[in-house]
Each structure stands twice: as structure tokens, then as C-alpha cells.
Amino acid sequence: MGSSSVRSSTRVLVVDDEETLRDFYAALLQDEGYTVETATAGNEAYEKMSLGGYDLVLLDLMIPELSGTEIVEKLHLTKPQKPNKAVVALTNLADEKVAAHLAELGVKGYLVKSNYTPDVLLAEVKKFL
Numbered sequence: 001m002g003s004s005s006v007r008s009s010t011r012v013l014v015v016d017d018e019e020t021l022r023d024f025y026a027a028l029l030q031d032e033g034y035t036v037e038t039a040t041a042g043n044e045a046y047e048k049m050s051l052g053g054y055d056l057v058l059l060d061l062m063i064p065e066l067s068g069t070e071i072v073e074k075l076h077l078t079k080p081q082k083p084n085k086a087v088v089a090l091t092n093l094a095d096e097k098v099a100a101h102l103a104e105l106g107v108k109g110y111l112v113k114s115n116y117t118p119d120v121l122l123a124e125v126k127k128f129l
Helices: 003-008 019-031 042-051 068-078 096-104 118-128
Strands: 011-015 035-039 056-059 087-091 109-112
Touching: 011 019, 011 042, 019 035, 019 118, 035 042, 042 068, 056 068, 056 118, 068 087, 068 096, 087 096, 087 118, 096 109, 109 118
Parallel strands: 011 035, 011 056, 056 087, 087 109
Antiparallel strands: none
């Protein structure tokens, strides 16, 4: 299997309530050949993550309904139907305590949006995949 067919079978969920950013991240990943789904708020994200099966979830922490942290805490207790291979916080909240708490719950990375250009973000995504 070539790398493009591997990528097309790679499922990524982008959770962000800011439409411009969500669409930007989704397009960036789709251009790389990944299969991308999106969610705009906590309840929708929780439902999708509960079904699971994502290779990567890029999860904003400050979203309506349930925060990204609340979603991770709930999933830690209830376990998704299929595992999500990697959940990575992608947020503007630079908070070491929150990052440490999420790491304890199995979150694989904590990326502060303002620190990443598109190219660097893609390189980070590839590390988690």
C-alpha cells in the first residue's frame, strides 16, 4: 500500500468551535490525503469520540457545551466503543497544569495554536500518527 492510500484510510477528527480555524485545519489535513471529520461543540465531539476509531483527534479545549477537558474526563470513565489512537489538545490555552492533567488521562500531546505554522503543525500531526 502506498503512503497516499494509507493516509486516505487515516481518520482524523478536528474539534474547534471557530469555523475559520476548523475549516483551515480540515483542509490542511485533507490536502495531505487524510480522511477528516469535524465537530463544532462538546456534545457533538463527545458523541463522535465515543464511537471512536479515529487515528487522531485534534481537540480544542475551549468549546461550547462540554470543554475538551470534560470530554477527555468522560471518555476516560466510559471508554469509547473503538479506541481513538491519539488525542491531542490543540488550543490557545497555554496551561501546564491542564496539560499535565490531560496527559494523565492519556492525551498524547498539547499544542498551543499560536506556536505552530501550518507546516510545523503537519509535522506534529505526522508524529502522532
